Amino acid sequence: MGEPIIIVGAGQAGLAAAEALRAEGWRDEIVIYGAEKHAPYNRPPLSKGYLLGETPAAQLTIRGAEFFAKKRIELCAAHTVSAIEPDAHSIVLDDGSRRQCAGLVLATGSRPRELGIEGARLSGVASLRTLEDSAEIGARIDRADNVVVIGGGFIGLEVAAAARKRGRSVIVLEAMDRLLARVASPAVSEYVARLHAGHGVHAITNAKVSRLVGENGSVRAVETADGRSFPADLVVVGVGAVANDELARSAGLACDRGVIVDACSRTSDPAIFAAGDCTARRHGDGALSRLESVQNAVEQGKSAAAALMGKDRPFHAAPWFWSDQYDAKLQMAGTSAQADKAALRGSMAQNHFSLFYFRGGKLIGVDTVNRPGDHMLARKLLDASLSPTIEQVSNPDFDLKNLLAVGAPA
Ligand SMILES: Cc1cc2nc3c(=O)[nH]c(=O)nc-3n(C[C@H](O)[C@H](O)[C@H](O)COP(=O)(O)OP(=O)(O)OC[C@H]3O[C@@H](n4cnc5c(N)ncnc54)[C@H](O)[C@@H]3O)c2cc1C
Structure with a gap:
């Protein structure tokens, strides 16, 4: 051997x-x-x-x-x-x-990226990476009155949804001007903000956390640079x-x-x-x-x-990701970052929609909520460099699966 x-x-x-x-x-x-x-x-x-x-x-x-x-x-x-x-x-x-x-x-x-500010190591301040972290946060959620989540990215928002589902008062503090700013389109950010607001989560954007205040070694409040203070007995840090x-x-x-x-x-x-x-x-x-x-x-x-083993196996497939928050399953394929146009299928108000993103008429990404069929189809279209037209996406009677059969050029 x-x-x-x-x-x-x-x-x-x-x-x-x-x-x-x-x-x-x-x-x-x-x-x-x-x-x-x-x-x-x-x-x-x-x-x-x-x-x-x-x-x-x-x-x-x-x-x-x-x-x-x-x-x-x-x-x-x-x-x-x-x-x-x-x-x-x-x-x-x-x-x-x-x-x-x-x-x-x-x-x-x-x-997890560390906060690096005063109070970041107080008891009751947690981040989430391992099974033990999750078990610890779950146990603390059950004992907490006020949960503050620092960071409105996927992990922070999922924790916020879980804490809310378990009946806690939850505030999300996001430093940027919208939730999911680094990973989602403004339309999806708005949808997610409404989703959380509808479940009673108070999400505050442009909120730069300056320090965590403790008492007897345990966190008691989160302060922002503009002088606001939020009571907290559990702080979950999700900043990347x-x-x-x-x-x-x-x-x-x-x-x-x-x-x-x-x-x-x-x-x-x-x-x-x-x-x-x-x-x-x-x-x-x-x-x-x-x-x-x-x-x-x-x-x-x-x-x-x-x-x-001496073989080239380049990985070029369109990136995909998912997130579960309340009863919304958000699935993303490709990217929306450089999009110049978007087309909607379904209904945002009914938590059942897909947003198709285009650049120069070419499909570059698709975000779906509770439409797993569209997500799977989007991955196939993106990997095959196939694009529907905006009219086809916007027409609910047009079956997008036809594109795979005919192989419409991108
Ligand atoms: C809370 C949470 C939710 C997520 N949700 C999603 C999701 O919905 N969808 C999605 O696609 N992705 C999600 N992700 C991301 C996804 O889980 C990661 O991208 C994936 O686990 C990365 O796998 P990995 O093997 O690179 O790293 P890891 O899974 O982190 O594994 C790396 C391992 O290496 C070990 N290690 C590090 N250094 C050493 C060393 N020197 N010696 C020995 N061992 C070492 C670590 O302890 C760790 O166990 C989530 C991540 C987290 C934390």
């Missing part, structure tokens, strides 16, 4: 890479080191069903012990890798031991994530807000690959982008495995 392929990080991306390596025909050992004590689990329910007490912890596990035994993948949970040594083809564990490897995948994920790229940085790999990879998950070191939240992807035009999604983690993991 030769040296193993070592995967650092037992999350979505690390697991996908291991699974794909076996599928690609790697016969020798595969070892995954994961700092958490759990087998790889799904994070999306941590701010949705699990936080609401509707999804049990056991259902979060992506693959159980049987799978690892069957695929001969050694899962070393609760093992942290403290360094990688590219020249020696080895990794160092936090107990000081070393292990040689035939190839290396970095899949170390990301961590930071890539865990320190191992790569220390080893001299190119990093810029993440480990820089190409479409095939290759890093600047030909023997090292990276996948998932820890990466920043360099595109053909030189631009860098970071995606934090299950799709990205899985696809980059598969591409890393293929690359280790």
Whole structure:
């Protein structure tokens, strides 16, 4: 037997890479080191069903012990890798031991961005990344009178919805001028703001938090730069994530807000690959982008495995994402960022609509609420570079599926 392929990080991306390596025909050992004590689990329910007490912890596990035994993948949970040594083809564990490897995948994920203001470390101030974080926030929601969520992004809004569903008074403080400002179109931001207002959440935009005020070590209020104070006994901070790229940085790999990879998950070191939240992807035009999604983690993991086997498997599919808030399932495909026109199908007032975004007449993204069929169709259209016309989208009698059959050009 030769040296193993070592995967650092037992999350979505690390697991996908291991699974794909076996599928690609790697016969020798595969070892995954994961700092958490759990087998790889799904994070999306941590701010949705699990936080609401509707999804049990056991259902979060992506693959159980049987799978690892069957695929001969050694899962070393609760093992942290403290360094990688590219020249020696080895990794160092936090107990000081070393292990040689035939190839290396970095899949170390990301961590919540810290607030970095006075009071950020008070008891009752939490952020959400792990199963334990979610369990802790859930328990605190039950004891809280006033929940303040800092950050009107997906995780913050999902936590706000969960806390509201559990009967708490909830305020969301967003520094920018609209909710979901970095990821959604103004129309979707407005819809989401109305959705939360309708459920009694007070979402305040342009609210720059300046400090958290405590009493006996526990948070009591959140203050904003304009002098307002909001009572709080639970503060959930959802202000984005930071890539865990320190191992790569220390080893001299190119990093810029993440480990820089190409479409095939290759890093600047030909023997090292990276996948998932820890990466920043360099595109053909030189631009860098970071995606934090299950799709990205899985696809980059598969591409890393293929690359280790000497194959190019570029990941070019349209990005997609979802979010559950109250009874609204929001699904996004492609992007709305550069859109010059949008067309609506369905009814926003009835929580059942799709917004199709165009640039220069070409479909670039689709956001849907409670229309999963449109979401799946949008992904197919985007991946095939097919565009409906605005008239076709706006005509409820036109069946957009026809476009797939005829292959209308974009
Ligand atoms: C609350 C929440 C809700 C989300 N909701 C959605 C959603 O609705 N839809 C969606 O598409 N995405 C969602 N995401 C994002 C999605 O879960 C992530 O993009 C995905 O989990 C990334 O997978 P990953 O394998 O890159 O990282 P992770 O899942 O974070 O796994 C990385 C693992 O590496 C471990 N690790 C780090 N450093 C080391 C080391 N030195 N040694 C050993 N192990 C190490 C970490 O402990 C971690 O377990 C959500 C994320 C969160 C936190």
